[in-house]
Amino acid sequence: MLLDESFRFFDYWDALEYGLYFIIIGYYALLFFYFLLMRFRTSKKMYWLFFSLLFLCLALGRFFFQVYYFFVPELEGEVSSSELILQLMLYYKLATFFSWLGIACALGILGILLFPPDITESKEEPKKILGRITLTEDLKLLFRLLFIIIPIIIGILVLFLPDAYFMDPDIHEQYNSNVDLVVITFGEWSYPVGRFILNLVLLPIFIAIIPFLFLYLAWKTFGVLRRSYLLNGVGFLIYYAGRLLQGVFEIFGWVHVRAVAPPLLILGALLLLVIANNYEQLK
Numbered sequence: 001m002l003l004d005e006s007f008r009f010f011d012y013w014d015a016l017e018y019g020l021y022f023i024i025i026g027y028y029a030l031l032f033f034y035f036l037l038m039r040f041r042t043s044k045k046m047y048w049l050f051f052s053l054l055f056l057c058l059a060l061g062r063f064f065f066q067v068y069y070f071f072v073p074e075l076e077g078e079v080s081s082s083e084l085i086l087q088l089m090l091y092y093k094l095a096t097f098f099s100w101l102g103i104a105c106a107l108g109i110l111g112i113l114l115f116p117p118d119i120t121e122s123k124e125e126p127k128k129i130l131g132r133i134t135l136t137e138d139l140k141l142l143f144r145l146l147f148i149i150i151p152i153i154i155g156i157l158v159l160f161l162p163d164a165y166f167m168d169p170d171i172h173e174q175y176n177s178n179v180d181l182v183v184i185t186f187g188e189w190s191y192p193v194g195r196f197i198l199n200l201v202l203l204p205i206f207i208a209i210i211p212f213l214f215l216y217l218a219w220k221t222f223g224v225l226r227r228s229y230l231l232n233g234v235g236f237l238i239y240y241a242g243r244l245l246q247g248v249f250e251i252f253g254w255v256h257v258r259a260v261a262p263p264l265l266i267l268g269a270l271l272l273l274v275i276a277n278n279y280e281q282l283k
Contacts, residue, residue, distance in 0.1 A: 010070070013259040018070050020263035021062060027270055028059035035277075050108040051277065057102035064095035081175040088171055089163045096166075096198070100155030103206050104148045106236070110213050111144035113229075154202060158194070165194025199247075207244070211237040231276030239269035 010018075035052035039045075068091040075084050117140065158166065164182045169192065172181060183190040214233030218226045242265030249258035 013255050014070065017259035017263065018066065020260070020267075021066055024263055024266055024270070025059050025062050025066070027267065028055045028062065031055040031270065031274065032059065039277075047109060047112050050105045050112070054102050054105035054109070057098045057105055061095050061098035061102060064091045064098065067091045068095055076175075081177070085163075085167070085171065085175050085177050085179070089167060092166065092168075093159050097155040097159045100151045100158065103210070104151035104155070106210050107147040107151060107206075108144070110210065111147035113217055114213065115140035115143050117141070151206065154198075158198065161194060165192055166198070167192055168195070207240040211240070228276050231272050235269045235272035235276055237269075238265055238272065242266040242269060 032052050032055040035048050035055065039048035040052055068088060072084065072087045072091060075087065079087075117137065162182075164179050167177065167179060167181060169181065169190075171177070172179065182193050184193040184196050211233045214229050214236060218229035218233060221229060242262040245265065246258055246262040249255075249261065
């Protein structure tokens, strides 16, 4: 099917990249069911629920990116350019929305680890977090909610803001779109403002926060927990490196490297995350 004649724009490297990412989607699905049924169902801990939902969101996001990159362009010539662009932007927004839901789940995990609920103490009595920060139960709950809500709001904004903020300039030019892009300009360089804020401002911040906080937790703990947090931090670091390198290799035109290196990095990162969360159920 991958090399069927109906696919007009597929070459060998596209097919290889497509196949590797569908392996990743399958792995996401397996990890979702594993953490949901084997960990959350038996422990009832929200940590494992967030971990399972993380992989569900990543699977959905990657699926919609697959449609965006590989399937919708095949409609060129069969539908109007305006319809094609609408399809591209729909799947781009869905993919981005679920990717940010995945970030919300990852921050939900960190919120539980940084601000763990204490059911043995009164809500009015302050507790020390990692020996330094003193917070009440209500404040810890507030921080955990903020960790989750902020990425969700970003995802919703991407889903409902106009296409003019997020359309890829190459798509705008290739299909002669009549959408007036809302751009940010630096000298002679311009880029859609929503895409700029999303990819070059917000995403790097959250990409830095998630591995850093896991590494911080590893520094503050010891034993099995330290190894688990350390591997989680390294795993997320490699995962996001794979995501970023896909765009870097595309900019440089390294089609062969782009098709293989990023998905292999992501698969390696998933392996580390599985190992990290099989030491024991975190308390």
